[in-house]
Amino acid sequence: MAVAYELRCRDCGKRFKNDPLSSCDECFSPLEVVYDMDAAKRTFTRESIAGGPASMWRYQSLLPVPEDYAAPTPAGWTPLLEAPRLAKRIGAKNLFIKNDAVCLPTLSFKDRVVSVALANAKIFGFDTVGCSSTGNLANAVAAQAVRMGFKTYILVPADLEPAKILNTQVYGATLVRVEGNYDHVNRLSSQIAERFHWGFVNVNLRPYYAEGSKTVGYEIAEQLGWRLPDNVVVPMAGGSLITKIRKAFKELVELGLVAEKQVRFFGAQATGCSPISTAVKAGSDIIEPQRPNTIARSLAIGNPADGPYAARAIRDSGGWAEDVSDVEIVSAIQELAETEGVFTETAGGVTTAVTARLYAHGRISPDDVTVSCITGNGLKTTDALAGKYEAERTIRPRMADFEEFVAQHEVRGIVVDDMVSGELVGGEYVR
Ligand SMILES: *Cc1c(COP(=O)(O)O)cnc(C)c1O
Numbered sequence: 286m287a288v289a290y291e292l293r294c295r296d297c298g299k300r301f302k303n304d305p306l307s308s309c310d311e312c313f314s315p316l317e318v319v320y321d322m323d324a325a326k327r328t329f330t331r332e333s334i335a336g337g338p339a340s341m342w343r344y345q346s347l348l349p350v351p352e353d354y355a356a357p358t359p360a361g362w363t364p365l366l367e368a369p370r371l372a373k374r375i376g377a378k379n380l381f382i383k384n385d386a387v388c389l390p391t392l393s394f395k396d397r398v399v400s401v402a403l404a405n406a407k408i409f410g411f412d413t414v415g416c417s418s419t420g421n422l423a424n425a426v427a428a429q430a431v432r433m434g435f436k437t438y439i440l441v442p443a444d445l446e447p448a449k450i451l452n453t454q455v456y457g458a459t460l461v462r463v464e465g466n467y468d469h470v471n472r473l474s475s476q477i478a479e480r481f482h483w484g485f486v487n488v489n490l491r492p493y494y495a496e497g498s499k500t501v502g503y504e505i506a507e508q509l510g511w512r513l514p515d516n517v518v519v520p521m522a523g524g525s526l527i528t529k530i531r532k533a534f535k536e537l538v539e540l541g542l543v544a545e546k547q548v549r550f551f552g553a554q555a556t557g558c559s560p561i562s563t564a565v566k567a568g569s570d571i572i573e574p575q576r577p578n579t580i581a582r583s584l585a586i587g588n589p590a591d592g593p594y595a596a597r598a599i600r601d602s603g604g605w606a607e608d609v610s611d612v613e614i615v616s617a618i619q620e621l622a623e624t625e626g627v628f629t630e631t632a633g634g635v636t637t638a639v640t641a642r643l644y645a646h647g648r649i650s651p652d653d654v655t656v657s658c659i660t661g662n663g664l665k666t667t668d669a670l671a672g673k674y675e676a677e678r679t680i681r682p683r684m685a686d687f688e689e690f691v692a693q694h695e696v697r698g699i700v701v702d703d704m705v706s707g708e709l710v711g712g713e714y715v716r
């Protein structure tokens with residue numbers, strides 16, 4: 286290979302030079318970035334990575350950008366947390382949380398994909414960028430476009446959560462609310478990208494965008510001490526993230542940075558939008574589109590672009606997929622916050638509830654090293670918890686009032702002392 290990276294068709298293998306293209310002109314399958322792995326053997330080493338920045342750009346030599354590219358905004362390198370209290374609650378032992386609820390700059394894993402996509406938008410000379418989004422992508426594009434000097438158009442379904450709308454507009458992006466669901470928004474975006482020659486991160490820049498997701502996988506391996514986990518639980522919207530974590534692990538094995546190991550991939554969806562988990566459960570790669578109806582709006586893609594690849598990756602890895610109800614999602618958000626101090630959005634509620642179910646159904650063995658991917662921040666979907674916590678009455682600034690307040694509180698059983706230490710009372714928290 287004469288170049289460090291280029292595009293290749295995922296199905297027929299046809300090669301393409303680097304261009305804003307997303308699908309093969311022969312077979313219409315999606316394009317993917319491939320690298321000169323011989324060159325990468327020299328540049329992508331444990332030592333060079335350790336000497337790199339504390340961001341996803343420490344893996345720059347396996348990302349589709351020129352060698353001397355200087356990313357204007359650091360993203361990624363989020364904590365991998367041990368989760369012993371959540372583990373105890375759900376019958377696990379070696380459970381970890383990859384916490385992209387604190388990914389910078391906009392508090393979701395989408396900051397990673399946007400970093401790579403916008404780098405390529407610059408390379409291709411676009412002056413205007415955009416995306417079709419279920420929320421987090423909108424926030425990430427709007428924020429990162431500012432420091433790179435792009436004009437920005439963002440298309441979202443009209444019923445998006447208010448926090449995600451505000452978190453897009455505040456950066457000065459032009460927000461277009463489209464009457465319809467994500468799939469309608471996405472179709473319009475493809476037409477706009479073509480008509481106006483704009484760089485749409487998840488349309489004509491999609492192969493580059495998707496590479497950003499690999500860094501979740503690289504980080505998991507590096508943070509486990511250059512080891513692969515036994516299992517990974519990943520939320521699925523378009524189905525890209527789960528396939529790219531798998532690609533990352535394969536690349537690390539190929540380059541000799543980790544020992545080879547069969548990692549099982551588990552996909553998580555909301556029952557109200559579960560085209561991929563439904564296919565996996567049916568033993569099929571054929572995705573039947575659905576009309577989304579769930580509070581997990583960030584995952585509400587009824588016709589997922591990478592759905593067949595996600596379903597295949599799950600099956601080939603020996604994993605499984607599950608979907609959970611909106612009630613389970615909310616309760617899992619609370620559970621993760623109460624046990625591990627991580628406040629996630631509805632997508633993280635999906636992942637947490639699915640992780641719990643996988644243990645309960647014996648699909649994951651308690652002794653396995655399992656990583657649950659938390660991909661977004663709870664402050665963006667506070668509506669999901671509406672009515673869950675009553676507004677406490679006020680007290681006067683007097684000790685007597687406070688003592689009375691505490692007494693009433695204990696009677697109602699809301700205060701559970703052991704929450705602080707992470708122990709359970711009689712195997713159950715009182716809510
Ligand atoms: C977009 C998104 C995902 C899923 O990403 P895909 O690559 O489209 O499957 C998961 N979690 C959150 C919070 C997201 O915004």
Ligand SMILES: [Zn+2]
Nearest residue numbers: 294297309312
């Ligand atoms: Zn092809």
